[in-house]
Amino acid sequence: MREIYKLTQILKNDFKINLARITLIAQMMISLIKVRSVCLSEVATGFAGKAEAGSNEKRIQRFLKDFPSDSDTVARFVGSKLPAGRWILTTDRTYWEFGKLKINILMLAVVHKGVAVPLLWKFLGDSDCGKKGNSDTQERIGLINRFIRLFGADRIGATCADREFIGSEWFGYLRSQGIAICIRIKENQHITDCDGIARPGRLLFQDLKTGESRVLSGMRKVGNVNVRISGMKLSDGALLIVASFDNPEAALETYAKRWQIETMFACLKTKGFRFESTHLRDLERIDKLLGIVTLAFVWAYLIGDHLNETEPVHIKKLSDIGQKVYSGTDMITFVKSL
Numbered sequence: 001m002r003e004i005y006k007l008t009q010i011l012k013n014d015f016k017i018n019l020a021r022i023t024l025i026a027q028m029m030i031s032l033i034k035v036r037s038v039c040l041s042e043v044a045t046g047f048a049g050k051a052e053a054g055s056n057e058k059r060i061q062r063f064l065k066d067f068p069s070d071s072d073t074v075a076r077f078v079g080s081k082l083p084a085g086r087w088i089l090t091t092d093r094t095y096w097e098f099g100k101l102k103i104n105i106l107m108l109a110v111v112h113k114g115v116a117v118p119l120l121w122k123f124l125g126d127s128d129c130g131k132k133g134n135s136d137t138q139e140r141i142g143l144i145n146r147f148i149r150l151f152g153a154d155r156i157g158a159t160c161a162d163r164e165f166i167g168s169e170w171f172g173y174l175r176s177q178g179i180a181i182c183i184r185i186k187e188n189q190h191i192t193d194c195d196g197i198a199r200p201g202r203l204l205f206q207d208l209k210t211g212e213s214r215v216l217s218g219m220r221k222v223g224n225v226n227v228r229i230s231g232m233k234l235s236d237g238a239l240l241i242v243a244s245f246d247n248p249e250a251a252l253e254t255y256a257k258r259w260q261i262e263t264m265f266a267c268l269k270t271k272g273f274r275f276e277s278t279h280l281r282d283l284e285r286i287d288k289l290l291g292i293v294t295l296a297f298v299w300a301y302l303i304g305d306h307l308n309e310t311e312p313v314h315i316k317k318l319s320d321i322g323q324k325v326y327s328g329t330d331m332i333t334f335v336k337s338l
Contacts, residue, residue: 003030004048007299014077015070024063025292027056032296038278038289064285074291075119075150078298082110082117086157088254090116090261091143091165093124093135094269096276103276103286106135108143109264111160111257113305116264118294120146123283137170144177153177158244160258168223171243175225180245182255185222187239191229192221201231201241208233215248267297 007026008019015022031046032038044056088111095104104124109116122143124135147156158180166185174181185191190198194217205214213232220229228248232240244251268275273293280286 011077014080015073017067021063021067024059025295028060028292029296029299032273032293033300036272037274038293039274064280064288067288069284069287069291071120071287071291072146072150074294075146078117078119078294079110079151081298081302082112085155087111087155088157088257089119089147089159090258091140091159091161092258092261092265093164094265095132098279098281101281101283102132103283104132105290106139106143107261107265108147109261111260114260114263115267115301116261117298117301118264118268120150121290123287134164137167137173140165140170141173144174144179148177153179156180158182158254160255162258166222166243168225171223171225171227175245180247181227181243182251182258183243184255184258185241185243187241189222189241191216191241194218196221201229202239204229205231205233205239205241208239210235210237213252215251264297268293273297 004023004026007029008023011022011026012019015025027047028043030048031043034046035042037043040057040060041053044053044060047053047056089108090111091106091108093104093106095102097103102125106122106124107118108120109118120143122135122139124133124139144159156179159174160182161184163184163186165183166189171181171183185201187202188200191201191204192198193204198221204216208214208231210233213230216229216231219226221227222229222243227243227245228251230242230244230248230251232252234240240252240255242248242251242255244254266272270276273296275290275293278286278289280289
């Protein structure tokens with residue numbers, strides 16, 4: 001119970017709600033780390049105290065039903081635990097289906113020490129069944145606008161994304177906000193050559209050998225936006241072509257950090273909290289649950305990072321972190337350092 005109390009004291013600095021609800025959030029965070037599942041009946045078994053698991057489950061259900069979603073507060077809390085300065089952002093989608101419900105989440109995360117940290121997200125589609133497919137430009141812009149409202153555009157060192165996240169309007173918006181990009185474009189995307197003639201990107205790098213890279217000279221047009229272009233021939237024969245606004249020599253290395261969001265999705269889903277196994281059908285409740293899972297993920301990561309700094313450990317599974325977090329003095333020592 002000391003762990004719950006300490007965590008509650010930290011949370012109440014950001015979550016301006018009654019103490020009982022803050023305590024419930026703390027209980028859920030620690031239980032999620034222990035049981036590694038979002039199944040509410042399992043989460044209920046990980047609560048400290050003498051209450052029956054069934055009673056705990058009903059408390060969780062009432063919370064998800066009645067408590068208003070507050071993902072901005074979650075984002076502020078997470079952001080306050082990340083290093084100061086400019087962040088490398090990465091964005092991508094994760095998708096699964098549960099019956100007729102399509103759960104399609106556009107996620108914005110911060111690159112941090114080998115794994116992206118979830119910060120903001122948007123459920124795509126309507127609240128009844130969601131949608132398949134890619135995000136659109138306005139959905140992406142809306143997510144970046146939320147980030148700017150919460151943290152300011154000057155916190156963005158660059159934003160990285162894969163080939164889904166292209167388009168003249170999208171690139172133009174990012175340039176207008178002064179946001180640097182490292183975004184992969186398709187091999188068949190038309191790029192102007194040195195004579196101003198638009199050609200498929202693969203033709204501009206067709207002479208590269210495996211492992212070789214090149215930065216095209218000057219600005220090139222992709223759609224109607226001027227960008228710098230860097231390219232590399234990968235070991236499987238594919239071309240990695242990255243668009244940036246400046247510093248193209250570093251664009252490929254910066255873009256490589258985008259992969260950390262895939263590690264994050266694995267931690268949230270099959271290799272971690274098994275978020276895709278939720279049986280919740282209401283997107284608003286799933287949104288609230290994702291907020292709690294985000295807090296638990298960040299909490300586990302921060303404590304693991306703290307323990308690694310004080311006494312290096314080799315952690316293979318998230319459950320190893322959970323055992324370490326909940327074992328006693330390690331957690332007390334950590335929270336005192338915050």
